Amino acid sequence: MTYMPQLDRRSFLAGSAAAGFSFGFAIPSSGDALAQGAASGGAAPEVNAWVVIRPDDTVVIRIARSEMGQGTLTGLAQLVAEELECDWSKVTTEFPTPGQNVARNRVWGDFSTGGSRGIRESHDYVRKGGAAARMMLIEATAREWKVPAAECKAENSVITHAPSGRSIRYGQVAAAAAKIEPPKDVKLKDPKDWKIAGKPLKRLDTADKVVGKMVYGIDVKLPGMLSAAILDCPVFGGKLKSFDAAAIQSMKGVRKVVPVDDTAVAVIADTWWQAKTALEKLPVVWDEGANGKVQQADIDKMLAGGLDAEQAFVGNQNGDVKAALAGAARKIEAVYSYPYQHHVTMEPLNATAVYAAERCEVWTSTQNGEAALAAVIAASGLPADKCEVHKTFLGTGFGRRGRSDYVDQAVKIAKQMPGTPIKLLWSREEDMAHGSYHPITQCRLTAGLDDKGNLSALHMRISGQSILAGLFASRLAGGKDPAVFQGLNASGETSLGYSVDNLLIDHAMRNPHVPPGFWRGVNVNQNAIYVECFIDELAHATGQDPLAFRLELMDKHPKNRAVLQAVADRAGWGKPAPAGVHRGIAHFMGFGSYVAAVSEVSLSGDGKLKIHRIVAATDPGHAVNPAQIERQIEGSFVYGLSALIYGECTVKDGRMEQLNFDTYEVMRLREMPKVESIIMPSGGFWGGVGEPTICVAAPSVLNAIFAATGKRFRTFPLKNHGISMA
Amino acid sequence: MVSLSVNGKAHDIDVDPDTPLLWVLREQLGLTGTKYGCGIAACGSCTVHVDGEAVRSCAMPVSAMEGKKVVTIEGLAVDGVLHRVQQAWVDLDVPQCGYCQAGMIMAVAALLNATPKPTDAQIDEAITNVCRCGTYPRVRAGIHHAAANA
Structure with missing residues (x-):
């Protein structure tokens, strides 16, 4: 999602931020990204916004998107370097700040990092940035040598002029290139000519991660810094009534106990451990309000009501479902549901803020630097030109760090102790109590089949929560949340891969009091289960092969077909599986990419599930770094299968019951199946990589479980059905 | 004190x-x-x-x-020379976000101290650290790689 901070750009440009203002705090070095900051242009002038080349030939590539493990830092650098024709071994990266982006008329484009958009929505302008810098380096050289630029060639950070046999390194000409007028007409390479992009290169950010030097938000240290622990009303929507600061004021290290808005209280102490320990002893009285009486069963009932509701928003429709169902030779119906789930980012949420009457700065792990900046501006009450956000690496994000609630809190705490840097860190329990939960939905699917077993009509009624209604009500379209229909649309980047003559997919919006959010894979995750398990049900009910049944409906969807056929072929669909092993298949489209999987499982009589092998295919259009795509595919199965087997947050007395890994289990290494990836970019479009594959993890395994046992599970997670990992 | x-x-x-x-x-x-x-x-x-x-x-x-x-x-590194587990992690590009990897590397280094050539079953039993990015296949490959480089 694109957030635009509401900034007065004129005042911003006039202010000191444009000159790179700062409190002057240096934080521990983590390679160039943090040590140099985007002010490295001071030492070596930037060739353009994307490229700085130092006299020693080091190429600093600016990365606007956040890096949370998904690898786009490396992929984006590959795209710039490809067009720049630079020496890859000399490449390093840095994050420009959101404040600098605003001051420079958003020269780096969108900072938000979600929806698997990091590469697919910036490939064009970052490649143009690299190409323009190359053209300027060549032009500066040609002028110096007084030869036509067309006679000069750039390769591996060296420009040569064959007719005269001269050559010069990028580092020698970068300063002159910086003064050249940027070219207006920039041509990009044909991807088939790529030498750096498209290759399985290693990540640029590994070295610091294996020695404990990488700086995440939680590791930020500033001189004189104090730490804060926070407790927000455990009941969503509840209020802070009172707290007794005197009871803990004398505890060691405690500096101050402060309210945060009218819902939370924070303890500021010398160390975070002291703050957390004191907070646990702080007497607090809450006003839980009516939400304090809400139980999970109330929410389930609320959603069940939506399955039969008259009114619903239509997402995809053709033909006449009502008439077709009425006239169908056979009707099949099933109801599925999908629970609340938590992101559990490995690094708990945190932000470090310094507030003074004149300025406010924040250091944090965020998926959206500009939204974080907007939060700082709003919470500090200072003009935009007095605020700045410094991005660190993220200990995962999964969508949770697109929200800036923790940044807002950090500023409001720091405001109550002006001039002192304060690091706010949420305990894991606070994190799990105040998530942006994967929305809860139920789905009734009704199919009409003709006497030959062909699918003639399908009504898919979704009932449940809207993320947009919870986070950005202004983006609802006449009350409708288009994001609910991810993977189910008639066209576009998340469209349904089947053609059904009479189709109706609609949504009865039911919004419980639990805050929803974007959760890696978002609505594609449950929509893929609903569609792909139900289609499987129809195939089995009519005695048809699940692959053949699908292919019948996919004539108009060649790319979906291609990935589905690829996994079937590789897995040996139709041939016998090893003894006791059963296969399930699924495909879907999400985030602009086509994905499919075959899972091979066995299930013992006492519910021990073993996933032996998964074959997964993805067509992301272009594959910028196949090695990193493989890792995203593997990781997607860990994320998707953790959700399927264990993932569930339940509400009791208005609050979440699961507050740590002891009650919210996730997959471990021993449960990890073997994953074989097929990366099959067909060109002509740019799809995402970080999220799409997650959605085929669950349905392929569920369909395999059905093949193994004849049991169809329609509620999740599987642990509730007595299933555990062998 | x-x-x-x-x-x-x-x-x-x-x-x-x-x-x-x-x-x-x-x-x-x-x-x-x-x-x-x-x-x-x-x-x-x-x-x-x-x-x-x-x-x-x-x-x-x-x-x-x-x-x-x-x-x-x-x-873990001695005189600037990476421990073989750290080196294996670099060789195989194991980390994604990297947040859990310090703990993962320390757990693996201890495993290899006790069991220089662990089987997959021994790895399954010993390495129970959570990685939300899902680096598990690379972690397993990294352990075997480090064990081979002992």
Whole structure:
């Protein structure tokens, strides 16, 4: 999602931020990204916004998107370097700040990092940035040598002029290139000519991660810094009534106990451990309000009501479902549901803020630097030109760090102790109590089949929560949340891969009091289960092969077909599986990419599930770094299968019951199946990589479980059905 | 006052003896490579070596470290030469976000100390650290790679 901070750009440009203002705090070095900051242009002038080349030939590539493990830092650098024709071994990266982006008329484009958009929505302008810098380096050289630029060639950070046999390194000409007028007409390479992009290169950010030097938000240290622990009303929507600061004021290290808005209280102490320990002893009285009486069963009932509701928003429709169902030779119906789930980012949420009457700065792990900046501006009450956000690496994000609630809190705490840097860190329990939960939905699917077993009509009624209604009500379209229909649309980047003559997919919006959010894979995750398990049900009910049944409906969807056929072929669909092993298949489209999987499982009589092998295919259009795509595919199965087997947050007395890994289990290494990836970019479009594959993890395994046992599970997670990992 | 040795250096630290080792490392000693993930010894992000054994430092009171030798991710490389597990992680590009990897590497290094050539079953049993990015296949390959380079 694109957030635009509401900034007065004129005042911003006039202010000191444009000159790179700062409190002057240096934080521990983590390679160039943090040590140099985007002010490295001071030492070596930037060739353009994307490229700085130092006299020693080091190429600093600016990365606007956040890096949370998904690898786009490396992929984006590959795209710039490809067009720049630079020496890859000399490449390093840095994050420009959101404040600098605003001051420079958003020269780096969108900072938000979600929806698997990091590469697919910036490939064009970052490649143009690299190409323009190359053209300027060549032009500066040609002028110096007084030869036509067309006679000069750039390769591996060296420009040569064959007719005269001269050559010069990028580092020698970068300063002159910086003064050249940027070219207006920039041509990009044909991807088939790529030498750096498209290759399985290693990540640029590994070295610091294996020695404990990488700086995440939680590791930020500033001189004189104090730490804060926070407790927000455990009941969503509840209020802070009172707290007794005197009871803990004398505890060691405690500096101050402060309210945060009218819902939370924070303890500021010398160390975070002291703050957390004191907070646990702080007497607090809450006003839980009516939400304090809400139980999970109330929410389930609320959603069940939506399955039969008259009114619903239509997402995809053709033909006449009502008439077709009425006239169908056979009707099949099933109801599925999908629970609340938590992101559990490995690094708990945190932000470090310094507030003074004149300025406010924040250091944090965020998926959206500009939204974080907007939060700082709003919470500090200072003009935009007095605020700045410094991005660190993220200990995962999964969508949770697109929200800036923790940044807002950090500023409001720091405001109550002006001039002192304060690091706010949420305990894991606070994190799990105040998530942006994967929305809860139920789905009734009704199919009409003709006497030959062909699918003639399908009504898919979704009932449940809207993320947009919870986070950005202004983006609802006449009350409708288009994001609910991810993977189910008639066209576009998340469209349904089947053609059904009479189709109706609609949504009865039911919004419980639990805050929803974007959760890696978002609505594609449950929509893929609903569609792909139900289609499987129809195939089995009519005695048809699940692959053949699908292919019948996919004539108009060649790319979906291609990935589905690829996994079937590789897995040996139709041939016998090893003894006791059963296969399930699924495909879907999400985030602009086509994905499919075959899972091979066995299930013992006492519910021990073993996933032996998964074959997964993805067509992301272009594959910028196949090695990193493989890792995203593997990781997607860990994320998707953790959700399927264990993932569930339940509400009791208005609050979440699961507050740590002891009650919210996730997959471990021993449960990890073997994953074989097929990366099959067909060109002509740019799809995402970080999220799409997650959605085929669950349905392929569920369909395999059905093949193994004849049991169809329609509620999740599987642990509730007595299933555990062998 | 608690006396302990961290990465070969002796420290006397004025801290509540109940403070978990993790927070003494991070807040008193500034060794932030060891990470906080859960605080209940469930995820392994905080894994360090205590007298050569893998220990989850978030639930271990610092007072229990009296007279013991603690090694953290910052102390694993010797004289700037990466430990073979760290080197394997670089060779195979194991980390994604990297947040859990310090604990993962420490757990694996301890496993290889005790079991130089672990089988897959031994790896399954010993390595229970959580990685939300899902680096598990690369972790397993990295363990075998490091074991082969012993």
